[in-house]
Amino acid sequence: MQQAQVCIVGGGAVGLTLALGLAKADINVLVIDSNGAPQPLAAQFANRVSAISLASQSQFERLGVWQDIVSQRATPYTHMDVRDQDSFGKIAFNNVELDLPELGHIVENDAIRYVLFTALQQLDNVTLCFDTRYQTIHQTETDVLITLESGIPVMAKLLVAADGANSAIRTQFKMPLTFWDYDHHAIVATVKTQLPHDATARQIFLDTGPLAFLPLKDEHHHSIVWSTSPEEAKHLMALPEIEFNKALNVAIDGQCGLCEVADDRAVFPLKMRYAQQWLNGKIVLMGDAAHTIHPLAGLGMNLGLKDAEVLIEQLSKEGEFATTRSLREYERNRKLDAQKHIAMMQGLKELFEGSNPVKKLIRGVGLSLVDNLGPIKTLFAKEAVGK
Numbered sequence: 001m002q003q004a005q006v007c008i009v010g011g012g013a014v015g016l017t018l019a020l021g022l023a024k025a026d027i028n029v030l031v032i033d034s035n036g037a038p039q040p041l042a043a044q045f046a047n048r049v050s051a052i053s054l055a056s057q058s059q060f061e062r063l064g065v066w067q068d069i070v071s072q073r074a075t076p077y078t079h080m081d082v083r084d085q086d087s088f089g090k091i092a093f094n095n096v097e098l099d100l101p102e103l104g105h106i107v108e109n110d111a112i113r114y115v116l117f118t119a120l121q122q123l124d125n126v127t128l129c130f131d132t133r134y135q136t137i138h139q140t141e142t143d144v145l146i147t148l149e150s151g152i153p154v155m156a157k158l159l160v161a162a163d164g165a166n167s168a169i170r171t172q173f174k175m176p177l178t179f180w181d182y183d184h185h186a187i188v189a190t191v192k193t194q195l196p197h198d199a200t201a202r203q204i205f206l207d208t209g210p211l212a213f214l215p216l217k218d219e220h221h222h223s224i225v226w227s228t229s230p231e232e233a234k235h236l237m238a239l240p241e242i243e244f245n246k247a248l249n250v251a252i253d254g255q256c257g258l259c260e261v262a263d264d265r266a267v268f269p270l271k272m273r274y275a276q277q278w279l280n281g282k283i284v285l286m287g288d289a290a291h292t293i294h295p296l297a298g299l300g301m302n303l304g305l306k307d308a309e310v311l312i313e314q315l316s317k318e319g320e321f322a323t324t325r326s327l328r329e330y331e332r333n334r335k336l337d338a339q340k341h342i343a344m345m346q347g348l349k350e351l352f353e354g355s356n357p358v359k360k361l362i363r364g365v366g367l368s369l370v371d372n373l374g375p376i377k378t379l380f381a382k383e384a385v386g387k
Contacts, residue, residue, distance in 0.1 A: 002127065002154045004030035005321060007146055009169060010162030011035065011130060013050075013109055014287035014304035016116035018160060020063050021312035023123045030127040030154060031120075032146070037130040038113040041072055045190045045216055046108040047266055049223045051201065051298035053104050056305045065115050072111035073217040076102040079200040081255075106201070106214045106223065109301070137172065139281050158322040159283045160311070165273055167289035175277045175285065182270040182294055184209050185233035187226040189265045191248065194257025196220055203296070204252060208232050210296045211251050221262065224248070225295055227270060237267050270294055274342055278331040282322065286311060291338040294345040303341060307334050 006022055008015045011033030019029045052060075052074070060066040080103060083090040095102050120126045129148070136147045137159065144159040161169035170177065197215035204211050209227040216223055226248075228236070236244060241261055248259045273292040278285045287304035310333050314326040 002030060002152060004028045004127065004154065004156045006030070006158045006160060006315070007032065007144065007154055007156035008160045008162055009033075009134065009146075010160075010164060010287070010289070011038075011113070011117075011128070012162060012164065012287070013112040013116065013301065014308055015160070015162030016113060016120065017059075017063070017305055018162065018286065018308040018311060019126060020065070020116055020120055020123075021308060022315060023120065023126045024063065025312060025316040026125065027315060028125045030129065030156065032129045032132050032134055032148070032154075034133045035130065037128070038110065038117040040114055041108060041111055044263060045073075045221060045223065046110050047188045047190055047223065047263060048109045049106050049214060049216075050109055050112070050301035051104055051214065052107050052112075053302045054100070056302045057105065059305055059309050063119075065119050068115045068118070069107060069112060070105070072108070072115060074105045074107045074111065075199075075215050075217050076105050077199045077201045077215050078102050079198065081200055081202045082205075083203075084205045102199075103201070106216060137169065137283075139283060141281070144282050157282065158315070158327075161283060161285050161289045162287050163289055165271070165288040165292045167285065169283065170275060170285055170289055173280045173283055175275055175280055177273055177275055179271055179273045182227075182272060183229065184227045184270040184294070185230050185267050186270055186295060187224070187228070187233055187236060187265055187267045189224055190216070190262045191222045191224050192260045192262045193220055193222055194259075195255075197222055197256065202252070202255060204255075206251060212296075212298070213252060213256060214298075222256065226251070227294070227296060230269070233267050237265060272342060272346070274338060278335060279324075279327050284311070284327055284330065286334075290334070291342065293338075293342050296345060299341055299345070303338060306337065310334055 005028045007030045008019055009032050011031050015031065019031050022029050057066060060069055078095040079092065081092045120128060133149045134146050135149045138145045144156050146154040146156065146159065148154065161167050163169055196219040199215055201215060202213040206228070208229045212225045213222045236247060239247065244265070245260050252259065271292060272294070275285050275290045278290050286307040290307065291303065293300055311330050314330045315322060317326060
């Protein structure tokens with residue numbers, strides 16, 4: 001039998017961040033993931049990236065892995081440009097205005113996982129079980145028993161479900177879920193652009209949804225996230241590459257010069273998920289298993305990392321380990337933050353969607369006012385970069 005104080009199911013960036021933070025707090029950890037172990041980055045950019053906020057950067061610095069993440073093609077951005085298509089509405093800000101070295105970094109998700117995995121391999125109080133599936137999970141008042149498909153039993157004081165948006169653990173333990181379809185699909189790809197990105201993260205709100213151009217390490221490459229209606233996404237994915245490139249150039253209004261897709265396009269549906277219950281006995285949810293939101297503000301990864309930070313703090317307190325009281329405090333703290341950001345994303349999506357002239361006027365006036373009112377603009381900008 002294997003034993004651990006905490007068993008984490010899910011070896012994504014959020015699950016591995018939790019594992020590293022707990023291990024550094026002298027808590028024994030076991031990680032189970034059905035996928036293979038993280039690998040070094042390929043020569044080609046991956047099409048799944050995250051905008052890492054300054055708050056998340058500080059978190060990685062405290063864990064001692066930030067410089068290693070930076071070395072893995074993390075790209076700082078110093079400018080943000082947000083505008084409404086065919087409108088005078090625009091807001092732009094930069095790091096100098098906010099007295100910051102940068103506004104954040106664009107990082108390939110695979111890079112974060114590989115750095116965390118490498119750091120965890122150096123620690124004696126961590127057991128990593130990739131390419132491993134569990135068969136059953138049972139819990140008592142004080143412990144959780146996980147049986148692996150190999151037949152090996154694992155006993156833990158706490159089980160953390162970091163197993164993604166379609167969490168099997170959340171389903172098994174009937175933890176109720178509120179969800180709705182955003183009626184958007186997101187197309188992701190790496191794009192080579194004629195003009196350099198100048199360390200600028202761009203977002204333009206089209207009638208059918210937002211299009212983000214995120215700067216990558218090579219100054220002529222961006223990662224795009226194009227959120228649009230399912231019908232339009234199907235149409236765009238079916239286009240020959242040359243026709244997709246033309247559509248992309250039109251959508252971004254030529255801001256980056258000619259655009260050429262540099263790898264395969266991928267598409268996935270966007271849904272809001274919010275677990276009404278994050279705690280069941282000694283089983284707790286975190287990351288995408290607890291909440292998913294629209295990617296239009298790039299907050300998804302950062303919300304999950306904050307889950308990890310708060311749970312580490314609660315489990316590291318002196319006294320009895322993983323008490324119901326401390327786990328309830330984690331649940332209250334993180335549910336409130338998730339609710340706030342879910343509501344904010346829904347409001348932004350509804351405000352910036354569609355071509356209704358009244359809504360476009362409101363958007364244009366609102367963005368222009370924020371852009372021209374110093375204190376309000378500063379508050380808006382600091383919220384956007386996680387300060």
